[in-house]
Each structure stands twice: as C-alpha cells, then as structure tokens.
Amino acid sequence: MGFKLVVVVCLLGASACAVQRQPLLSAVEGSMAQGGIAYGKTTPEAEMAVRGGYKVHCPSGHFLIGLPSKAPQRLDMIVRGQAKKAKKRLNVRQRSYKTEYIDGLPGKKVLPDESLWPRIQSEREMIKTARAQTQGCGRIVEEPTFIYPVRGRISGEYGSGRVLNGVERSRHFAIDIAAPKGTKVLAPLSGRVVLAGHEFFYGGNMIMLDHGMELTSLYAHLDTMLVKEGDEVARGDVIGEVGSTGRSTGPHVHWGVYLGGVPLDPSLMLFQGEE
Numbered sequence: 001m002g003f004k005l006v007v008v009v010c011l012l013g014a015s016a017c018a019v020q021r022q023p024l025l026s027a028v029e030g031s032m033a034q035g036g037i038a039y040g041k042t043t044p045e046a047e048m049a050v051r052g053g054y055k056v057h058c059p060s061g062h063f064l065i066g067l068p069s070k071a072p073q074r075l076d077m078i079v080r081g082q083a084k085k086a087k088k089r090l091n092v093r094q095r096s097y098k099t100e101y102i103d104g105l106p107g108k109k110v111l112p113d114e115s116l117w118p119r120i121q122s123e124r125e126m127i128k129t130a131r132a133q134t135q136g137c138g139r140i141v142e143e144p145t146f147i148y149p150v151r152g153r154i155s156g157e158y159g160s161g162r163v164l165n166g167v168e169r170s171r172h173f174a175i176d177i178a179a180p181k182g183t184k185v186l187a188p189l190s191g192r193v194v195l196a197g198h199e200f201f202y203g204g205n206m207i208m209l210d211h212g213m214e215l216t217s218l219y220a221h222l223d224t225m226l227v228k229e230g231d232e233v234a235r236g237d238v239i240g241e242v243g244s245t246g247r248s249t250g251p252h253v254h255w256g257v258y259l260g261g262v263p264l265d266p267s268l269m270l271f272q273g274e275e
C-alpha cells in the first residue's frame with residue numbers, strides 16, 4: 001500500500017518524489033547532557049514541540065534545542081509535517097554541579113554599594129538588548145560547534161555555585177579559562193559582534209557574538225577589544241586580548257554561550273579534535 005502510494009506521488013513529478021523520500025526528522029546530533037545543545041533538521045515548514053528544552057526551529061527545517069542546566073532526564077520532541085508525525089525521545093545526562101569558594105575579592109565587588117545598582121542594572125539591560133539583536137533564522141547555524149577562544153587552565157566550571165567572601169552568589173553559567181594577560185582571544189565560531197562594552201562592573205570589557213538562530217556567546221574581562229559592534233568575524237579571527245577587567249581575581253576569559261536566554265555549557269560544544 002505504502003509503496004504504491006510513493007510510486008504514484010513520484011509519477012507526479014521529481015520534487016514531490018524528493019519530498020516523499022525525505023524523512024520528517026533527520027538524525028538529532030549534539031551533546032545530550034544538561035547544559036548541552038541538540039541540533040538537526042526537519043523537512044521545511046514542519047512544526048515541532050519540545051518539552052523541557054529551549055527550541056529554535058527555522059522554516060528551513062534547521063533546529064537547535066538548548067538543554068538547560070536542570071533539563072529533565074527525558075525530553076520528548078514531536079514533529080508534525082503534512083499528514084505525518086514523528087516522535088523522538090532524547091535521554092539527557094543529568095549532572096551534579098560543584099560549589100567553589102573564592103575569598104579575597106574587594107568587598108564592594110561582592111556586595112556592591114547601593115549607589116552602583118543603577119549602573120549594574122543598565123549594563124544588564126545592554127546585555128539583554130544585545131542578545132535580542134540576534135539574526136534569528138536569517139543566519140542558519142548548521143553545526144553549533146566551537147573551537148576554544150583561548151587555550152589555558154579551566155579555572156571555573158559551568159553550573160558551579162560560588163561563595164564569594166563567604167556570601168552565596170548565583171551559579172556560574174559559563175566557563176573560565178585562565179591565560180596570561182595579552183593572550184589573543186579568537187572567535188570560536190563565525191558571527192556578528194552585537195556588543196563591545198567597555199568597563200562593565202562585573203564583566204569588564206566584554207564582547208558578545210551573535211552566531212544566528214538565537215545562539216550567542218560572551219567573552220568577559222578582556223584587556224583589549226579588537227572588534228566593534230556590527231563587525232563580522234570568522235572562526236579563528238582575533239577579537240580581543242585576555243585581561244582581568246571587571247570583577248576578576250586574575251587574567252582569564254569568562255566564556256558564556258546562550259540559546260535565547262538559556263545559558264549553556266561551552267565545554268559541551270567543542271569541535272571534534274578540541275580536547
């Protein structure tokens with residue numbers, strides 16, 4: 001029955017035949033762990049529902065699914081095309097996160113003085129505004145994989161809790177890579193510079209790149225910034241130099257990756273061959 005139907009459709013024209021043969025949902029790839037990202041393709045114009053993850057699904061069929069730090073163990077995807085439906089369950093590796101204790105920070109950087117709150121708030125707004133400037137489906141991310149922006153010791157992990165000078169603070173949803181001041185920082189994936197902010201209270205000099213499909217990445221505490229807002233960068237281009245600006249105890253890069261507003265773990269998105 002099914003075979004006959006395919007033959008009839010194919011007689012109607014080559015394009016109809018191609019549509020018939022294309023699976024509604026191609027293989028889902030990526031890192032299936034809390035903080036990871038899943039990606040793949042559906043047929044164009046298909047619809048997708050995902051529970052427990054943040055999804056960006058473009059009319060071309062390309063999709064990215066961000067798995068939050070607390071994503072459930074089982075994540076169900078339902079894809080609907082013309083008269084077809086596909087289901088897929090992703091098994092998400094559950095993680096436990098560390099707590100780090102950092103002492104010796106200047107007191108005013110841990111619990112900022114009330115007079116600084118408006119400045120901190122306006123810097124948060126600038127970051128949010130930059131993130132909202134994503135090109136969305138106007139720029140397709142075929143493969144959300146990164147090279148390291150800089151090589152060095154990982155001095156801060158994704159999801160770790162921080163107790164600063166004995167005061168519990170929000171979790172660290174990025175990774176820190178320690179490297180000497182002045183080390184070149186590379187764009188780990190092509191993108192457009194949507195923020196090049198000077199001397200932010202927390203992040204110091206920081207750059208945000210928009211890679212498309214709401215995938216953005218952030219580089220903070222830079223000594224110098226060598227790109228400006230609106231610049232296009234290719235993977236491997238130098239964007240700045242390692243520093244210790246903002247709230248920092250030594251030269252390092254704070255590297256954050258977001259899908260929409262969901263912080264993900266860059267160390268789960270490294271290009272094969274990067275260890």
Ligand SMILES: [Zn+2]
Binds near residue numbers: 172253
């Ligand atoms: Zn950090």
